[in-house]
Amino acid sequence: MKTDLIVILDFGSQYTQLIARRLREMKVFCQIYPFTKDISPLLNPTSEYNLKGVVLSGGPSSVMDKNAPIPNASLLKNLITRKIPVLGICYGLQLISKLSGGTVKPALIREYGLTNIRILKRDKLFKNVPKSLKVWMSHGDSVKSLPKGFSITSVSSNENLSSFSDEDLRLYAVQFHPEVNHTEFGKKIIGNFAFEICKIKNLFKTGNFIKGQVQSIRAETGTGKVICALSGGVDSSVAAVLVQKAIGNRLICIHIDTGLMRKNESEKLLKLFKEHFNLNVKLVNASSVFLRRLKRISEPEMKRKIIGNTFIEIFEREARKFKNVEYLVQGTLYPDVIESVSFKGPSATIKTHHNVGGLPMDMNLKLIEPFRELFKDEVREIGKKLGIPDYFVMRHPFPGPGLAIRIIGNVTAERLKILKEVDDIYMGLLRETGLYKRIWQAFSILLPIQTVGVMGDERTYENVVALRAVTSKDGMTADFFDFNKTFLTTVSNAIINSVRGVNRVVYDVSSKPPATIEWE
Numbered sequence: 001m002k003t004d005l006i007v008i009l010d011f012g013s014q015y016t017q018l019i020a021r022r023l024r025e026m027k028v029f030c031q032i033y034p035f036t037k038d039i040s041p042l043l044n045p046t047s048e049y050n051l052k053g054v055v056l057s058g059g060p061s062s063v064m065d066k067n068a069p070i071p072n073a074s075l076l077k078n079l080i081t082r083k084i085p086v087l088g089i090c091y092g093l094q095l096i097s098k099l100s101g102g103t104v105k106p107a108l109i110r111e112y113g114l115t116n117i118r119i120l121k122r123d124k125l126f127k128n129v130p131k132s133l134k135v136w137m138s139h140g141d142s143v144k145s146l147p148k149g150f151s152i153t154s155v156s157s158n159e160n161l162s163s164f165s166d167e168d169l170r171l172y173a174v175q176f177h178p179e180v181n182h183t184e185f186g187k188k189i190i191g192n193f194a195f196e197i198c199k200i201k202n203l204f205k206t207g208n209f210i211k212g213q214v215q216s217i218r219a220e221t222g223t224g225k226v227i228c229a230l231s232g233g234v235d236s237s238v239a240a241v242l243v244q245k246a247i248g249n250r251l252i253c254i255h256i257d258t259g260l261m262r263k264n265e266s267e268k269l270l271k272l273f274k275e276h277f278n279l280n281v282k283l284v285n286a287s288s289v290f291l292r293r294l295k296r297i298s299e300p301e302m303k304r305k306i307i308g309n310t311f312i313e314i315f316e317r318e319a320r321k322f323k324n325v326e327y328l329v330q331g332t333l334y335p336d337v338i339e340s341v342s343f344k345g346p347s348a349t350i351k352t353h354h355n356v357g358g359l360p361m362d363m364n365l366k367l368i369e370p371f372r373e374l375f376k377d378e379v380r381e382i383g384k385k386l387g388i389p390d391y392f393v394m395r396h397p398f399p400g401p402g403l404a405i406r407i408i409g410n411v412t413a414e415r416l417k418i419l420k421e422v423d424d425i426y427m428g429l430l431r432e433t434g435l436y437k438r439i440w441q442a443f444s445i446l447l448p449i450q451t452v453g454v455m456g457d458e459r460t461y462e463n464v465v466a467l468r469a470v471t472s473k474d475g476m477t478a479d480f481f482d483f484n485k486t487f488l489t490t491v492s493n494a495i496i497n498s499v500r501g502v503n504r505v506v507y508d509v510s511s512k513p514p515a516t517i518e519w520e
Helices: 016-025 074-081 091-099 187-198 207-223 233-252 264-278 287-293 300-319 334-340 376-385 413-432 485-498
Strands: 003-010 030-034 049-056 088-089 103-119 132-145 151-156 161-166 171-174 225-229 252-257 281-283 325-329 366-368 439-457 457-471 501-508
Touching: 003 016, 003 485, 016 030, 016 187, 049 091, 049 187, 074 088, 088 091, 091 103, 091 132, 091 161, 091 171, 132 161, 132 457, 171 187, 207 233, 207 325, 207 366, 207 376, 225 233, 225 300, 233 252, 233 264, 233 325, 233 376, 252 264, 252 300, 264 281, 281 300, 287 300, 413 439, 413 457, 485 501
Parallel strands: 003 030, 003 049, 049 088, 088 171, 225 252, 225 325, 252 281, 325 366, 457 501
Antiparallel strands: 103 132, 103 151, 151 161, 161 171, 439 457
């Protein structure tokens, strides 16, 4: 049975991924494409999905601009003809108005941030939604005259049009952003579009996904060998178990111990995957190589480049030792794919992505990327379904460069040892107290300063470590976790009493933004 699909056409909004996240949270399968994408093949009966609806995202442009992003003129007509529902959000609302014969003008009162709206007409989009609610606005233009046949369904406290619809044509549009957490009943509105209007029934199911991928990987690889860089992260680990389920011992995994992982992590990884999943894993201990190349390197971007290039170099060398390898497994996730095909190309680089990065294409291997249409939480669900223990698949995010970017300044064997011990104590206490599952990400940072302390009536001059813990829904924004004093006292005492070289512990109370989650 085909999975029902909603397509999101991206017009450059910073919130486009959030639309997909909200739908995926409801098990509705969706895909994001740039607005220039020809989606007509999805309308064919031979498509692997049932196209049930289309969302037009927001965006920074004005539909009145000379070079405004406008999709193919026949798109809306084709969707109306096929009775495919359309939801326009912000720019999407103004675009539907323009394409349908309405007029858009600069708003007399621009609306940004939280705004009150009241519902004038309860169409299917607003089913079981209160008559008044707070929504998140971000627009400087407004619809001045509606296309023929459309009805205003809500207005803002400034008397700006906030939504309209033509239920006969199955066209719906909102000026606000239901996808952001600030909008009251936003998820309900998106759910109404998916279930009340698009009539989504065939939801995304992990069991069906696994079965389909196993069949697909088995058919694609034939008798060929497949290689995987098993970093120890959730994505590559779940991908390896899935591929092994499909092809057995034709999968070869290479784990490179960079020396930059958590305490005893490589040993734990090999024990789990060799003993419980019978994976064919080759361990390469390259910690001395990474440490040597990082000597006296303190600049974070340089650290990343050295680690990424060294990882690729060693992986290439080890991979070439195996004959007749035709395929390479990568744990690419949907956010990476979205970024690479976004409306205006990749966003501005704040810092290089934490993952080690793409492996070299000149190896002439065909890529297998089973998760390129999934988000992280969906991969975690698949991992659980495959039998990978909760403690592993539910681990907090960990950067590809590892502890090297949690050591501010130079990376040495001594400083690595200190941070590993600190991190082990911190994570252990989080698990013991049941706090680990309540936190999106927690970690320790070794600072490049020393401070005066007193131990046993003697003066000390030792290292400072910072602890970080944040709560978040998607990593795009985050707040620091509000530990009680008892926990902070316990963890501080445990670290200072147990880890030689540390005499001070501080806690980071910054949110994202303005800070980032990681320090480097």
